[in-house]
Amino acid sequence: MTQTEVRLADNGLFAPLSRGETYFNYHWLRDACPTTIDPQTRERVFDVTSLDAAPSARRARVAEGVLEIDWANEDHVTRLPLERLEAFATHGQKPDPADLPRILWYAGHDADFRRIPQAEIETTEAGRARLARALIEEGVALVTGMEDSDASLTRLVNCLGPVTPTAEGHYFEVRLEIAPTNLAFTAGPLEMHTDLPGEEMAPGVQFLHCRANTVEGGRSLFLDGAAVAETLREEDPVAFDLLATHAIPFFYRHDGWDYRAHQKVIELDANGNVSGVTISQHLQEDMDLPQGVLDSYYPAFCKFIRMMQDDRFVCRFRLNAGECIVFDNHRIVHGREGFSADSGQRHLRGCYTDRGATWSTYRTLAGRERQAA
Ligand SMILES: [Fe+2]
Numbered sequence: 001m002t003q004t005e006v007r008l009a010d011n012g013l014f015a016p017l018s019r020g021e022t023y024f025n026y027h028w029l030r031d032a033c034p035t036t037i038d039p040q041t042r043e044r045v046f047d048v049t050s051l052d053a054a055p056s057a058r059r060a061r062v063a064e065g066v067l068e069i070d071w072a073n074e075d076h077v078t079r080l081p082l083e084r085l086e087a088f089a090t091h092g093q094k095p096d097p098a099d100l101p102r103i104l105w106y107a108g109h110d111a112d113f114r115r116i117p118q119a120e121i122e123t124t125e126a127g128r129a130r131l132a133r134a135l136i137e138e139g140v141a142l143v144t145g146m147e148d149s150d151a152s153l154t155r156l157v158n159c160l161g162p163v164t165p166t167a168e169g170h171y172f173e174v175r176l177e178i179a180p181t182n183l184a185f186t187a188g189p190l191e192m193h194t195d196l197p198g199e200e201m202a203p204g205v206q207f208l209h210c211r212a213n214t215v216e217g218g219r220s221l222f223l224d225g226a227a228v229a230e231t232l233r234e235e236d237p238v239a240f241d242l243l244a245t246h247a248i249p250f251f252y253r254h255d256g257w258d259y260r261a262h263q264k265v266i267e268l269d270a271n272g273n274v275s276g277v278t279i280s281q282h283l284q285e286d287m288d289l290p291q292g293v294l295d296s297y298y299p300a301f302c303k304f305i306r307m308m309q310d311d312r313f314v315c316r317f318r319l320n321a322g323e324c325i326v327f328d329n330h331r332i333v334h335g336r337e338g339f340s341a342d343s344g345q346r347h348l349r350g351c352y353t354d355r356g357a358t359w360s361t362y363r364t365l366a367g368r369e370r371q372a373a
Contacts, residue, residue, distance in 0.1 A: 161357025214344030225277030
């Protein structure tokens with residue numbers, strides 16, 4: 001058996017990888033030892049801070065594709081397949097099946113929203129994966145053939161994750177109310193918005209199950225906030241930076257609650273791409289940025305709001321009874337045209353689940369697909 005000695009340094013070693021000698025820190029290597037993970041719970045059962053002295057190698061060598069480290073200050077040997085170090089050096093963390101590129105969309109795309117029957121989602125893993133994938137890539141999907149019952153929505157949501165409660169409870173009913181707590185519960189038009197920005201973390205994925213819609217008017221308005229924001233970045237990068245840098249205050253206030261939170265209108269991910277937007281003029285407090293900053297912030301803000309009414313971006317369509325629109329509340333901006341209250345019935349039943357749960361569902365299903373392939 002051929003063994004190759006590994007070159008050691010004060011705080012780490014140089015692993016012989018296909019790309020050449022590659023440096024790894026000793027703390028990282030000790031934490032990466034396969035024995036640190038409990039095979040039953042798959043959680044970490046080793047605490048690197050419990051060592052008397054910082055980890056340091058007495059000796060390290062490679063034999064048959066395995067890096068073997070004999071630790072200096074403890075009676076322990078770590079055996080790490082070089083493959084794992086190769087993968088980490090090349091890709092960083094384990095590949096994430098849910099790390100799918102966003103597909104931006106524009107006006108007219110409602111005809112191409114992915115339509116998935118409720119029965120397919122509830123009875124097949126492929127159906128569930130299609131729904132989760134549509135939400136990750138496009139931020140929206142339309143579920144068709146919904147059973148007309150309260151339980152129907154619960155069953156659908158639970159295909160992705162648990163219902164996330166809000167001040168309104170687990171579910172909300174969008175229909176005319178005598179003493180409404182929200183403009184949504186009136187017949188008036190509802191400007192383009194994302195839901196509940198006054199919460200510290202606004203709900204992630206929203207469901208609106210249309211139980212009845214026979215009124216005149218009341219078309220649904222949807223747009224891709226990420227597409228609008230990326231367009232703003234191209235057309236007016238200074239305005240884009242202002243909206244992506246400063247947070248502004250929102251509220252959600254009624255008799256029994258008083259939520260307040262600051263949010264950035266444009267949210268960026270770790271790569272600097274637009275991951276979402278937060279817009280809700282009817283739940284926005286007086287802006288509390290310095291008045292001098294507002295001289296430039298307000299024009300940028302107004303420009304962005306006006307873009308959200310632009311025919312380039314807005315999809316206008318009628319949501320029909322038996323359909324449920326599902327969308328990423330941190331990315332997709334929605335609203336409603338006014339309707340004639342006496343002309344018929346309009347009833348949407350809504351709720352939310354987490355984006356994290358949705359992404360987790362997709363990872364689990366995509367992993368099984370790979371194993372089966
Ligand atoms: Fe809403």
